[in-house]
Amino acid sequence: MYTQATIPTQIRLCVECKVWVSTDLEWIKHNELHAHNPSIVYGPVIAEGILAAPRRCPYCTKQGMYLQIENHSKYVEHIEEHVRQQMADNSDSELHCPHYSCAHMGFDKRRLLSHLDKVHGISF
Ligand SMILES: [Zn+2]
Ligand SMILES: [Zn+2]
Ligand SMILES: [Zn+2]
Numbered sequence: 001m002y003t004q005a006t007i008p009t010q011i012r013l014c015v016e017c018k019v020w021v022s023t024d025l026e027w028i029k030h031n032e033l034h035a036h037n038p039s040i041v042y043g044p045v046i047a048e049g050i051l052a053a054p055r056r057c058p059y060c061t062k063q064g065m066y067l068q069i070e071n072h073s074k075y076v077e078h079i080e081e082h083v084r085q086q087m088a089d090n091s092d093s094e095l096h097c098p099h100y101s102c103a104h105m106g107f108d109k110r111r112l113l114s115h116l117d118k119v120h121g122i123s124f
Contacts (some may be wrong), residue, residue: 015054015068031066038062038099043121044072057082058098058120076124079116083109 011022014030016039021027038061045053055075059082060067069075086095087109094106097115107115116122 014066015051016056031064034066035061035064040099040101040119041121042116043123045121055122058116058122062098062100075122079122080124083112 010024011020012027013020016034017030019030021030034056038058039053041053042056042058042061044051044055054068054070055072057065057067057069057075057078059079067078069078082098083095087093093108095109095112096103097105097107097112097119099120102115102119105115113124117124
């Protein structure tokens, strides 16, 4: 028997969509929406001095988790951790951008970071 108290009520804001999501199930569905339709820019988007879209993680998005990070140094650390992980997993030292439209390109670490900056708005 469901009562008000047993329903999870953690309300989360998707800054990019300006939508409040009130249940875990809806948040998971919302994550899937972004994972299947990732925008090309992951860094913060500022419109008229207002944060229009938060810093998002391209690696987590690819895995179906839509992660929004407010703090810039945490964001950079988070992305760099993914790059490190990717380097550890890849024996052939070629790195790939997690965005589906760039998946065919191979980079070394320096080039990947500058690609993320120029193409995806992630400044390190
Ligand atoms: Zn959203
Ligand atoms: Zn991530
Ligand atoms: Zn890319």
